[in-house]
Amino acid sequence: MSIAFIGLGNMGSPMAGNLAAAGLEVRGFDIVAPVPDGVFAAVSIAEAVIGAETVITMLPDGRTLRTVAAEAIPAASAGTCFVDCSTVDVESARAVAADAEAAGLLPVDAPVSGGTGGAAAGTLTFMAGGSELAFRKAKPIFDIMGQKAVHCGGPGNGQAAKICNNMILGVTMIATCEAFALADRLGLDRKAMFDVVSTSSGYSWSMNAYCPAPGIGPNSPSDNDYRPGFSADLMLKDLRLSQLAAAAAGADTPMGMAATELYRSFVENEDGAGRDFSAMLPRFEARSRES
Ligand code: NAD
Numbered sequence: 001m002s003i004a005f006i007g008l009g010n011m012g013s014p015m016a017g018n019l020a021a022a023g024l025e026v027r028g029f030d031i032v033a034p035v036p037d038g039v040f041a042a043v044s045i046a047e048a049v050i051g052a053e054t055v056i057t058m059l060p061d062g063r064t065l066r067t068v069a070a071e072a073i074p075a076a077s078a079g080t081c082f083v084d085c086s087t088v089d090v091e092s093a094r095a096v097a098a099d100a101e102a103a104g105l106l107p108v109d110a111p112v113s114g115g116t117g118g119a120a121a122g123t124l125t126f127m128a129g130g131s132e133l134a135f136r137k138a139k140p141i142f143d144i145m146g147q148k149a150v151h152c153g154g155p156g157n158g159q160a161a162k163i164c165n166n167m168i169l170g171v172t173m174i175a176t177c178e179a180f181a182l183a184d185r186l187g188l189d190r191k192a193m194f195d196v197v198s199t200s201s202g203y204s205w206s207m208n209a210y211c212p213a214p215g216i217g218p219n220s221p222s223d224n225d226y227r228p229g230f231s232a233d234l235m236l237k238d239l240r241l242s243q244l245a246a247a248a249a250g251a252d253t254p255m256g257m258a259a260t261e262l263y264r265s266f267v268e269n270e271d272g273a274g275r276d277f278s279a280m281l282p283r284f285e286a287r288s289r290e291s
Helices: 012-021 045-049 062-075 090-102 115-121 132-145 157-185 190-197 232-249 254-268 277-285
Strands: 002-006 025-029 054-057 081-084 106-109 124-130 146-151
Touching: 002 012, 002 045, 002 062, 012 025, 012 054, 012 115, 012 132, 025 045, 045 062, 054 062, 054 132, 062 081, 062 090, 081 090, 081 132, 090 106, 090 124, 090 157, 090 232, 106 132, 106 157, 115 124, 124 132, 124 157, 132 146, 157 190, 157 232, 157 254, 157 277, 232 254, 232 277, 254 277
Parallel strands: 002 025, 002 054, 054 081, 081 106, 124 146
Antiparallel strands: 106 124
16 A cells, blocks of 8 residues: 655654555655655655555645645545644635545545644544545555544535534633633532542543643643643644634534634743643633733
8 A cells, every 4th residue: 555645744654654564565755854764755746646546634724725726636546545633723624625526536534632642652533534435545654654544424524523523622621721720719629520530520631641730630731831741832823723623614603712812822822832631720710800
């Protein structure tokens, strides 16, 4: 099986490396990043794509995806699986899928969760949108790069699942952090707070698996001075995508909107840029009701 891999950044590089390590022939292309060990360096998108049975993209945003797809789709032969693993807006995902389908390709939008650690370990989760046939063809590739792939329906539905999940995550992380900050002011010990909430109706992934309070619960970025992990910047990106999608679909998402505004302020006006998204806790800790 031969693979073209476009976009070899923090996520793409280890993902492409895992495919090569599994014995697949991988040709990689990036405008800046070097190819990882075992991956052949292509000099252009077209050179990477010509003759590949599967094309994978892992790019920063929808605009870049559209540009890369405009070059990659004409170079691919009919029947090629075209898998985009980037997190992008639903509209771009659906537009690229329509172009790919018109060229006889099998498009799948398959954003991931699991971060750079999951990419390196080959334990990502893929949320996939596309036809049954396209998903079936891409599944063995997902199995190498990840531990789980969920078929969420037609084109764009992988992106839809990703931004809905991350909207919940952003909102619950904020709720968890503001509750810890309130507990502090009420004189409630953080360990007691964790022991109660993690086993009561306030539990969530944010509390139980990624506790934002250092020294409490499982090991998480809060125990590493809030180094990401999952950065506040990437959370802001995903929340913005959720609000773009909500606006386009006419959906009422007041909590998603509030979370987007809080992360925007945290990243753009405060000290959130480059920190883990759970660093909302020291942010709330340092503020009072009036500030
Ligand atoms: P990154 O910026 O490290 O990598 C993107 C790569 O794309 C860069 O190396 C860049 O040079 C390359 N690129 C840009 N334009 C290109 C072009 N025209 N042709 C070829 N290459 C081009 O970003 P990342 O952290 O690897 O994330 C990639 C995607 O995965 C994003 O959509 C992000 O939202 C998503 N994601 C990231 C994480 C994470 O923890 N980093 C987790 C889940 C999802």
